[in-house]
Amino acid sequence: MQGIEYQWVQGPDQDIQGISYDSRRTGKDFLFVCIPGFKTDGHQYVEQAVANGATMILAQHRVELPETVTILITGNTRQALAVAAANFYGHPSRKIHTVGITGTNGKTTTSHIIQAILEKWGKKTGIMGTLYARIDDKIKDYGRTTPEAPDIQAFLADVAKYNGDYMVMEVSSHALDLHRVDEIHFTSAVFTNLTQDHLDYHQSMEAYRACKVKLFEQLNLTGGTGILNRDDPAYPFFRDACPAAVISYGLHEDADVQALDVQTTVEGTHFNVVYQDLQFPIQTPLIGLFSVYNALAAIAFALQEGIEPPLIQRALQEMKGVPGRFEQVDCGQDFTVVVDYAHTPDGLKNILKTGRDLTENRLITVFGCGGDRDRSKRPRMGEIAARYSDFSIVTSDNPRTEAPDKIIDDIVPGLEKVPGSRYTVVLDRREAIHMAITMARPGDLIIIAGKGHESYQLINEQIIPFDDRKVAAECLKGLKQE
Structure with missing residues (x-):
């Protein structure tokens, strides 16, 4: 429970064998964390969690359970869940390079392009997002873009266990607001774009943007690099949140990584990349101007990682596309x-x-x-x-x-x-x-x-x-x- 402020209410010290936020997925000697949800409240399921094997409960208010069950009270169980999960799995994101991608559109395609480039570079790469979470041939479907903290930390631990070098993950605004990625050591973060979405949850574009910016504020703790869409009107907000290490991309000349001479057809897209004293062509089956931005984000990431242009070119040329994206x-x-x-x-x-x-x-x-x-x-x-x-x-x-x-x-x-x-x-x-x-x-x-x-x-x-x-x-x- 290191890093969590809590009040010890009752029960003995316990050795925990797992962490759960769902009473149905709770096993023997588990810590069950009560999460107040949008439709239901985890505090209502503590008895079921104990019946399924939980011996320790972390809650936001008192619950009535036998004295043999350890009960801890904390101010925000969502924050505590992220800390407890990272502790339990040994902070796996510190053992690999973890890349977070956020934005309204383009997260899935950008993450797959980055994965393709990294694997072409010879780096074993895990990926987590809207489609699935995958490392090698092991695939999991969590049913949402960014799952809860224990699921993320468990998958990160799998990536480290299977000798993964990188983890590329989509990071939703909900995940940032609900503390699911709090304890992840991001070495790079990518911003794709910011347009209207999820206002039923965030209520305003300002609140939506503030959640997205949190990912880049985390880079201040890790010294990571921000990769930002220079052409997006929200760019200044993300730039101000980043540490010194920032690389921008876009179609305009003030971007660090720029695309010129864009040509797109039903067969694919061609453009030239300019970065410092480098200039090289890209040919890819991906279609549309939005795909150019997704590719540029991945190229900017690759260049700051030190990956050579010929390898980037081959990865993009061989991209087979992403399911359900054009x-x-x-x-x-x-x-x-x-x-x-x-x-x-x-x-x-x-x-x-x-x-x-x-x-x-x-x-x-x-x-x-x-x-x-x-x-x-x-x-x-x-x-x-x-x-x-x-x-x-x-x-x-x-x-x-x-x-x-x-x-x-x-x-x-x-x-x-x-x-x-x-x-x-x-x-x-x-x-x-x-x-x-x-x-x-x-x-x-x-x-x-x-x-x-x-x-x-x-x-x-x-x-x-x-x-x-x-x-x-x-x-x-x-x-x-x-």
């Missing part, structure tokens, strides 16, 4: 179908602007907005879809406990703001995708936005299997048979 569904049709995770106003704008540049024919967009999330972005996304698409199909996208038609009612005013907007509403997402595919003509581009790699729909409290890529492929195969 992923094409090709069944031999004479039009293009793309599935993308874009689910924020800026993400949707980026993907549709790219689509607009890639086709001289029609751009058909299938999209929706998630339920129980920031309502203010819904009309903005409707307006963006109408502005860049020739035809929009508004549909369901993880409505959760909200009525899908009520979510769409919030989107439609944005569509109506654009003169001449052409759209329809199809509540069933499968039918919406089928409609887009059946109406496509040769040379058209269909973008199915919002879910990307996800293999489910969240409807009420149910998780229903649904994969945009599989549904699109089924529709395309059915079209060929007609």
Whole structure:
């Protein structure tokens, strides 16, 4: 319990064999930490935790348990959980190079590019983020971008155990606000961009930005390097939070690492990198201007690590893409179908602007907005879809406990703001995708936005299997048979 301020209420000193914040995942001789959550409170489950083997409880207020159970009281159990987990696993992030990536969009792709470069450099690299946590062939799915502190520390310990050199992890604003990454020794931190998202949680862009900045404030404790998007309006806030070691990237000449002569097609992207006295070309299958920024972030990281340009070039040229990020569904049709995770106003704008540049024919967009999330972005996304698409199909996208038609009612005013907007509403997402595919003509581009790699729909409290890529492929195969 080193580093935690607490009051000892009762019970003997205990040797702890594990740490849990979920009573269902508690075992013999575990420390159970009571976390006040958004829907439930861990203090309500102390008896179940003890029944499952917990011998020590860390709580924010008194709980009634047998005297044989050790009870400690602390002011903030979330902070204490991060410290206890790091202590229990031996602070594994200090044994490897840990890279944190934060920002509204681009975290997943940037982390995968960095991993590809590091592995091309011969460094064993773990990765944790929206898709999964993976080291070698060992894959875990925690169900969120950045899991709770014990899960992170356990995985970091696995990376160290398997002789990993680096850990690359996406760091969400929720994780920073809820102390999940407090005890991680980041050697580098990357900022991708800052645009509207999660305002249902943070309430304001200023609060959202302040959470993101926390990652770079941690670098002051570790002496790590900040890698920052120079072109983003929030750059000064992140720069001010960083220690002296900062490297910036962007398309403008005041960036340390700059991209020039950008050319992007449906086949991939080419640009030239300028850094100090270096200049070298990059050719990658990744598509779109947003991919250039993601690649630049990874290149800036690689250059400050001392990785030579030829190796960086090979890694980017051989990139196979990231699941659900501008992923094409090709069944031999004479039009293009793309599935993308874009689910924020800026993400949707980026993907549709790219689509607009890639086709001289029609751009058909299938999209929706998630339920129980920031309502203010819904009309903005409707307006963006109408502005860049020739035809929009508004549909369901993880409505959760909200009525899908009520979510769409919030989107439609944005569509109506654009003169001449052409759209329809199809509540069933499968039918919406089928409609887009059946109406496509040769040379058209269909973008199915919002879910990307996800293999489910969240409807009420149910998780229903649904994969945009599989549904699109089924529709395309059915079209060929007609």
